[in-house]
Amino acid sequence: KLAVAALFVGSAAAYQAPTMTFSLGKKKAAAAPAKKSGASPSAAAWANAGPSQALPFATAPATLDGSMLGDAGFDPLGFSTTPVGPWFEGDDGRLGQIGDLSWYREAELIHGRIAQVAVVGFIAPGLFGTLPGNEYTGFDAYSNTNPLEAFSQVPGAAILQIFLFMTYLEIKRINIIREEGSSYMPGDLRIGQGEGRWNPFGLDYTPEEYEEKRLQELKHCRLAMIGVFGLWAQALASGVGITDQLGAGLSTPDYVAKAGYFLPEGI
Helix, strand or coil: CCCCCCCCCCCCCCCCCCCCCCCCCCCCCCCCCCCCCCCCHHHHHHHCCEECCCCCCCEECCCCCCCCCCCCCCCCCCHHHCCCCCHHHHHHHHHCCCCCCHHHHHHHHHHHHHHHHHHHHHHHHHHHCCCCCECCCECCCCCCCCHHHHHHHCCHHHHHHHHHHHHHHHHHHHHHHHHHHHHCCCCCCCECCCCCCECCCCCCCCHHHHHHHHHHHHHHHHHHHHHHHHHHHHHHHHCCCHHHHHHHHHCCCHHHHHHCCCCCCCC
């Protein structure tokens, strides 16, 4: 993902300086009709802004009206006022429509799911151990529990496998979006309950429960995107894995052991 700049939206009236023209026996050309100007959709959205639930001291643009699942009015940079669409649908589809936040929600869910997997990848090796190596890859190829260092330590073939698998998932997602068209629900990969879907856990929620699960996933995605940035920054600063950092933080410091441990046993 850091500096955050304030977004100022405004409009200016067109100004044309007066000019003098001379004609030598030729008919004067008719003046071109003045081009009408008006507020941009972004300016209109901010002009009708309301209070933000997420940031009580700020306002939320009118494009965040609370109708979308998980909408808490958090948009300090005004992304929702700039419509976007699928990049693979050409100029018309890529520009999107004002007020249609489906592609933003698609991006939020996809990035959030990747962040959730990344959080597991930061923590799991230290808790459950790493993959075994061999003579070809090296016996310690997967032994590093610091993900930032492990990325440059694992064989290139392993990175290639991950890249190819991600490419397959992305192509599949694009094909689903194109097949379903305007009926596509953001983030729907045809996994879970429903006819014709892959449902390995046999999920069968009521409509109310299903909406609650969708909201839970959205909250987990947002938390994971913030959390994985913290994990990355801390691993970069400390140079060790997450479990090593937690272990050092929960252990008794040397100066306490020398001075005497004054708290009750087990605390």
